[in-house]
Amino acid sequence: MAYTLYLGDAAYSSWSLRGWLLLDAFGIAFRSAWVPMYSDAFTDMQTRNAPARTVPALEIDAAGALVWESLAIAETLAERHPEAGHWPQDIAARAGARSLAAEMHAGFHALRDRPSMNLRRIYDGFEPTGAESADAARVQMLWSWALDRFGGPYLGGSSFGAVDAMFAPVATRFVTYGFTLDAAAEAYVRTIYAHPSFRRWHAMADAGPRVLPRYDLDLPARGPQDAPRPAPLSAMRHEGDPAGAINATCPYSGKPVQADSLARIEGRIIGFCNPFCRDKSVIDPAAWPAVMALLDRPA
Numbered sequence: 001m002a003y004t005l006y007l008g009d010a011a012y013s014s015w016s017l018r019g020w021l022l023l024d025a026f027g028i029a030f031r032s033a034w035v036p037m038y039s040d041a042f043t044d045m046q047t048r049n050a051p052a053r054t055v056p057a058l059e060i061d062a063a064g065a066l067v068w069e070s071l072a073i074a075e076t077l078a079e080r081h082p083e084a085g086h087w088p089q090d091i092a093a094r095a096g097a098r099s100l101a102a103e104m105h106a107g108f109h110a111l112r113d114r115p116s117m118n119l120r121r122i123y124d125g126f127e128p129t130g131a132e133s134a135d136a137a138r139v140q141m142l143w144s145w146a147l148d149r150f151g152g153p154y155l156g157g158s159s160f161g162a163v164d165a166m167f168a169p170v171a172t173r174f175v176t177y178g179f180t181l182d183a184a185a186e187a188y189v190r191t192i193y194a195h196p197s198f199r200r201w202h203a204m205a206d207a208g209p210r211v212l213p214r215y216d217l218d219l220p221a222r223g224p225q226d227a228p229r230p231a232p233l234s235a236m237r238h239e240g241d242p243a244g245a246i247n248a249t250c251p252y253s254g255k256p257v258q259a260d261s262l263a264r265i266e267g268r269i270i271g272f273c274n275p276f277c278r279d280k281s282v283i284d285p286a287a288w289p290a291v292m293a294l295l296d297r298p299a
């Protein structure tokens with residue numbers, strides 16, 4: 001099954017993150033079509049995809065069908081890939097997970113507005129409004145209830161599900177704006193930040209060059225290195241001869257390694273086909289199975 005997923009900027013597009021997790025975290029192969037938001041290319045994409053006007057939008061290539069709205073994407077993928085586990089098996093957990101996902105999709109408008117997703121920043125001194133605090137309190141109450149009732153560490157039980165994809169951007173908002181969290185929410189945020197798919201998205205957001213100042217607040221800010229992420233492996237950009245790399249072709253694309261796209265990861269020189277692939281790998285090597293497979297090769 002071939003899919004194309006239309007996405008906005010990884011650092012800022014919370015709904016894109018949800019759509020991407022609905023495929024990547026469930027092992028479903030797809031092609032990402034990144035479209036910079038607030039650009040002519042985005043307007044063109046909206047025209048081509050009409051009547052869909054938002055990202056994420058999922059093209060089911062063979063069927064010539066397009067599905068948009070993240071909850072509709074979740075249900076479409078769950079229907080087409082029943083083995084992938086978008087919803088829990090257990091009836092009570094499935095009912096709970098579906099209800100939480102629907103509430104997220106339809107609600108929490110205050111939390112979705114001013115404290116928008118911004119994976120590039122961690123602010124000091126953000127003061128939530130009453131409505132933002134009320135949304136944050138309800139999210140935490142729902143998380144505690146689900147984690148307690150279905151056993152955690154994910155909201156539907158032992159494995160990552162569509163409901164976790166729906167709430168992952170909220171976990172990032174709690175980090176970016178420094179919301180005061182109860183212990184269960186704090187633990188759940190760490191669980192999301194440790195999930196391999198989330199780590200891949202965050203690494204791409206960090207590596208992407210585009211900064212959209214419209215999402216910045218006028219507050220002291222730290223960078224994403226202070227997010228509650230697992231400690232990265234040792235990695236840095238490397239300058240040198242591509243012949244010194246342990247691989248001749250990019251672990252992602254299979255294209256030839258380029259001289260401007262080398263990294264030293266855990267002491268070994270690895271080459272990529274472009275600087276973005278290098279940078280997303282340097283930021284969090286362990287998130288990328290193709291990089292780890294190279295490191296696992298005998299020296």
Ligand SMILES: N[C@@H](CCC(=O)N[C@@H](CS)C(=O)NCC(=O)O)C(=O)O
Nearest residue numbers: 013014015016054055056069070071
């Ligand atoms: N309810 C939609 C929300 C999607 C959404 O608002 N996406 C934003 C980017 S995060 C977008 O495409 N905005 C462009 C526009 O509204 O023109 C969903 O569940 O997918």
